[in-house]
Amino acid sequence: MVDHNELSLTRDVGFLLSRASGLVARQAHAALGEHGLRVRQYSVLSLAADISDGISQRDLAAVLGLDPSQVVLLVDELAAAGLVERRPSPTDRRARLVVATESGRKVLRPAAKAADRRVQEQLRVLSDDEQETLTGLLARIVTSSPE
Amino acid sequence: MVDHNELSLTRDVGFLLSRASGLVARQAHAALGEHGLRVRQYSVLSLAADISDGISQRDLAAVLGLDPSQVVLLVDELAAAGLVERRPSPTDRRARLVVATESGRKVLRPAAKAADRRVQEQLRVLSDDEQETLTGLLARIVTSSPE
DNA sequence: TATTGTTATACTCTATAACTATA
DNA sequence: TATAGTTATAGAGTATAACAATA
Numbered sequence: 001m002v003d004h005n006e007l008s009l010t011r012d013v014g015f016l017l018s019r020a021s022g023l024v025a026r027q028a029h030a031a032l033g034e035h036g037l038r039v040r041q042y043s044v045l046s047l048a049a050d051i052s053d054g055i056s057q058r059d060l061a062a063v064l065g066l067d068p069s070q071v072v073l074l075v076d077e078l079a080a081a082g083l084v085e086r087r088p089s090p091t092d093r094r095a096r097l098v099v100a101t102e103s104g105r106k107v108l109r110p111a112a113k114a115a116d117r118r119v120q121e122q123l124r125v126l127s128d129d130e131q132e133t134l135t136g137l138l139a140r141i142v143t144s145s146p147e
Numbered sequence: 148m149v150d151h152n153e154l155s156l157t158r159d160v161g162f163l164l165s166r167a168s169g170l171v172a173r174q175a176h177a178a179l180g181e182h183g184l185r186v187r188q189y190s191v192l193s194l195a196a197d198i199s200d201g202i203s204q205r206d207l208a209a210v211l212g213l214d215p216s217q218v219v220l221l222v223d224e225l226a227a228a229g230l231v232e233r234r235p236s237p238t239d240r241r242a243r244l245v246v247a248t249e250s251g252r253k254v255l256r257p258a259a260k261a262a263d264r265r266v267q268e269q270l271r272v273l274s275d276d277e278q279e280t281l282t283g284l285l286a287r288i289v290t291s292s293p294e
Numbered sequence: 295t296a297t298t299g300t301t302a303t304a305c306t307c308t309a310t311a312a313c314t315a316t317a
Numbered sequence: 318t319a320t321a322g323t324t325a326t327a328g329a330g331t332a333t334a335a336c337a338a339t340a
Contacts, residue, residue: 002198002206002210004210004290007198008193008259010286011282011286013171013278013281013282013285014168014172014175014186014266016285016286017164017167017168017171017172017285018168018171018172018186019285019289020168020285020288021161021164021167021168022168022212023288023292024160024161024164024165024288025161025165028161039161039165043156046154046155046156047154047156050154050155051149051153056322057321057323058320058322059149062149063154065169066307066308067309068321068322068323069309069310069322069324070307070309072322072324073323092316092321093317094317095316095321095322096322115161119160119161122288122292123288125287126287126288130284131160134160134284134285135160135163137273137280137281138164138166138281139158139163140272140273141167141171141269141273142163142167143151145170169308173308187329203298203299204298204300205297205298213330214331215298215300216300216302216332216333218299219299219300236298239297239298239339240338240339241297241298241299241338241339242298242299243298
């Protein structure tokens with residue numbers, strides 16, 4: 001056995017972020033899998049459902065922190081499953097707006113609930129206030145970072 | 148453009164953890180790369196250096212949250228570079244203890260400093276107190292999770 | 295029987311470069 | 318010239334299963 005308090009990694013923010021993220025992602029992945037979604041697909045579908053006019057793939061990539069080429073494949077998969085569709089942008093003939101279909105919204109709602117329930121279970125070591133604090137700190141890191 | 152405040156993902160802990168972790172890992176990866184290390188290799192080397200008697204691969208896997216089979220490859224790479232060595236355990240002939248070599252410690256120190264500097268730059272949106280709070284919250288999530 | 299380390303495999307994630315069509 | 322989307326590729330991360338040696 002190993003005493004965690006002796007280890008520099010135990011106080012390393014990068015390591016802790018990676019570990020915590022991995023643990024939570026694993027739970028989310030398991031919960032979403034029962035609804036036929038991977039985490040990445042879920043996040044794309046969630047964004048497409050949030051923005052009723054549709055969102056360009058470029059904006060999807062920016063919000064998700066992904067390369068646009070990765071978004072293409074994710075949207076391909078969701079479109080093949082009938083959960084989103086690509087519509088031509090009325091203002092830019094290069095762009096294609098990704099919109100959640102009715103079927104996509106029907107899948108999204110219970111999937112979101114299932115994932116949230118699982119993640120909440122895992123975060124129950126933190127009080128509601130502490131979870132709020134964590135969310136706020138993480139959001140500031142994310143929004144302050146360029147690119 | 149997209150207004151972040153309208154999006155459910157912007158308040159999703161799992162998403163924020165994944166984004167923040169990715170952003171920090173990218174910086175750490177860039178800084179460590181200049182010292183010939185990837186993030187995973189760095190964390191193994193750091194643990195091996197912290198525990199002077201050596202640490203079994205099984206314990207490495209447990210602390211790092213990795214599968215033991217992944218640790219084999221990481222230790223292979225570090226051993227090939229002369230940064231760690233595998234010693235037979237005096238008490239268990241199945242186990243092999245991973246120990247940092249003198250050369251490994253010489254690589255580790257500046258690498259750790261470079262990575263820390265880069266990550267600190269990225270986290271400068273948070274005060275020292277806030278960083279402490281974040282670290283504490285993350286540590287509780289990690290240590291409270293089974294497996 | 296269970297555990298330590300190992301090999302193997304497959305899938306996902308991440309990073310990059312290059313191309314097309316439009317702006 | 319620059320941008321939106323696309324295709325292609327390669328390396329790294331992650332998840333499993335199975336096996337030999339040892340406990």
